[in-house]
Amino acid sequence: MARHVIGIDLGTTNCAISWRDLEEGSGDVVSIPQLTAPGTVEERRLLPSFIYLAQEGEFPPGALALPWDKRPAYATGEFARAHGAKVVTRLVASAKSWLSHTNIDRTGALLPWQAPPEVERISPVEASARYLKHLVESWKASLQKDSDAEEIILTVPASFDAAARELTMQAAGQAGLQNVTLLEEPQAALYAWLEKIGDGFRKQVKVGDVILVVDVGGGTTDFSLIAVTEQNGDLQLTRMAVGDHILLGGDNMDLTLAHHLAQGKNLDAWQFTALTYGCREAKELLFADPKLKKAPISIPGRGSALIGATIKAELTRDDLGRILVDGFIPKAGVTELPRTARRTGLTQVGLPYAQDPGITRHLGAFLARQSRIAEGKAFVHPTAILFNGGVFKAAILKQRLVEVINDWLSRDGGSPVRELEGADLDLAVARGAVHYAWVRHGHGIRIRGGTARAYYVGVEPAMPSVPGFDPPIKALCVAPFGMEEGTKADVPPQEFALVVGEPTVFRFFASSVRREDRVGDMIDDAARNEEFEEVAPIETTLSGESGKLVPVNLQAAVTEVGTLELRCLEKEGGGRWKLEMNVRTKDG
C-alpha cells in the first residue's frame, strides 16, 4: 500500500497542500515556505498562485533563493503577488483560468498576458507546473527527507472539460509528479466533510438526499449535485451533475468593492491593489461583527511620508449589502437566465469572465438545465447544501443563497434545504483530497459518478456546400455520461477512414445534460443544439505511406487518473493511434 499520499488544491489565486502517512495516520496541511521579500523565506498555509518573472539584475544574486532552488529566475507566492502589483507586466496570474480557455493556444507561452515583447512569457501549463513543483518541494522540505509521495491527488474544478484535465496532467508531468489522480474540487470538499463528520454521516444524510455543493473559489464558481442512494443496505454517493465553468469568484467581489470606493479618488495601480486588499479585510470585519455599521480603510501613499499622504476610505454595511449580497447573490427566479452582454466586434481575447455576477442566476440555470434528473419538477430539488470557498466565511452570503434556493423550492412544492456544516472553507479541498486517497484504499465511502459529460465527435454529412450555410454537424457519441474511471467503450462500427501522413481532425463536442445517449448514437445538428458545447478539436497523424486510407474504429477510455482518451483502432490489423486533444485553438 502507498504510504505517503498528498492532496493538492491548485487554485486560481491560492494553492494548498495536505499530506498523510497512511500507515501511521499522521499528516496535516503542509506549511509552504515562500518568499515574502527578497532574501526572506517564510512559511504560509497558502501559496498565492502568482509568478513574478524577474528581469536579470533586478534583484541581488540569491535574493529569490528557496531552500530547494538556489538561483530561480522567478518568484512564486506572496512576494510575487506583492511585488507584481507594482510591475504588472511581469506578473503571471490566474493561470488556471487560462487552462480552461478554449479560444487560445493553452500550451503556448501566453503569460503574462500584457507583457512587453522582451519579457519571456510562459504557458499556463508551465505556470501550473511551477506551482505544483513548489508545493511538492515544500512537502519534502517539511518532512526533511527526499522521498517522493507514492500517490498524489490533484484537484480540478468539476467544470473542467476533458482538455483542461489533460493539460492539468501535463503540468503535473512537467513538474515531475508521478502517480497523479485527478479529483473534482466539490467532491474533495464533500470528502473533507465526510471525514470530519465520521460515523455521524448516517445521521446527517439519508437515502434520497440530493446534496448541492456550491464552491466559490477566488476565481471560479463550481456547482455539483451528489445523490445519496442505497445498495444492499449501504449508503452510496453518486455525483449526478456538474455545472459549467464560470469565471467568477471572491476576487471579483473584492474588486467590485474596490471600484466602488475608488470613485473620485486618484489612485495608481498599486494603491488600487492596496485598496482591494483593504476591502477584503473591511468586508471580513463587517461580516464578523453584525453590530459594526462601517469599516475604515487606509490606503498608504507610495512615498516615505505616511502621515498626510494616506487616503481614507470607508466601507459601509449598506455598500456591502447592495454591492455584494444583492450584486452577487441576487434574489432571482430559478428560470432567470444569466445575462450575457452583447459582444462587440473587436473583443480582445482576454479571459472569458462571466458577464453576469449573479451567482444565483448561474445556479438557477444549472438546476433548471438538469431537467432530465428533476423527476418532473421545474428544476432539480436539492435537499442539502455544502458550501466551500473562503467567500462563505461571510455567513450572510450563505444565508442569502439558502434563502433564494428555499424560495425556488417552496414555489415548486419542495421542502427547504439544510446546510451541512462544512470543514475549513480554505483548506477543505486539500484535506478532502488526502481523504480521497484513503478512500481509494478501500476505507470509507466513495463518491461515484464517472465522467460528468458525454462526449461526441462531429461527423460532417456528405452534402454539397452552400455559401453562407454551415452544413449541420452530426454528433456521434463516443463516451456516454457517467463513464467510470478505468473503463473503455468501443464505438460500434462506423465508416471512418484516416488518411496516412496527413493530420486528421475531428470536431469534438461535450454535453453535461444528455445522460441517455449511448455509445454509437448519432445526434443531428449538434452545433446548433444548446445541449452541446464544442470543445477543443481532436486530431491525429498517422505516419506511413502518404495518401493511403486506413479504415478504423473509435474507442474511448476513461483512464484511472480521470482523463479521457480517444483511440483509433485499425480495422484490419493491429494499428492503434491516440487522438490528441488539440488545445491550441477551438477552430483547429
Add this chain to the structure above:
Amino acid sequence: MAWRVLISAEFAGEVTEGLELRASARAKKAAPPERVHASGLMLLAAFQREGRLIDFLQQDAGGYSDEEIGAAARVVHGGCRKTLAQFFDLVPAAQTAEGAPMTVPTGFDPERIRLTGNVSGKPPFKGTLKHHGWIVTGVRMPSISETLDPRVITPAEVELP
C-alpha cells in the same frame, strides 16, 4: 564537564566546534554589528514592509491633525499586527483581569512579575494587577539569506515610465 565530553561524542563535537569557532573569530575580526543583529534588522524590515513602521516613526508628526495621524496609524497597526502574529505567539504573563485583586505567591518568578507601590515584607502579597504583561510562547522568524545586506530596511523605489 570532562566526563560529559567523554561519554557524549556528539557533545564533544559541539565543544570542539565551539572552540574552533571562537578561535577563528579571534583570528579574523569580530562579525560586524549588522550581522550580529541581523534578526533585529529583519524585524524592522518586516514591520516596514507590512506596516510602514519606519516611515511612520521617521516622519515628524507635528503639524498634522489627529485624523491624519489616525489614518496613517491604521496602516501601521493593521500591517504590524499581522506581522507580529506571524512571527510570535503572545500571551499575558498574568491571567487575572487588569484592575482585579491578585495574590503574588511565595517563590514567585520576579522575571515574570514585577512588584510596584509599597514593596516590603515577605510574600505572599496581595495587590492589584495593573498590567498583565506579555510573554512570547512561540517564535517563527523567517529564514534570511546570508548574501543580502541586512542594513537595507527597504530599498529606494524607482518607477520606470
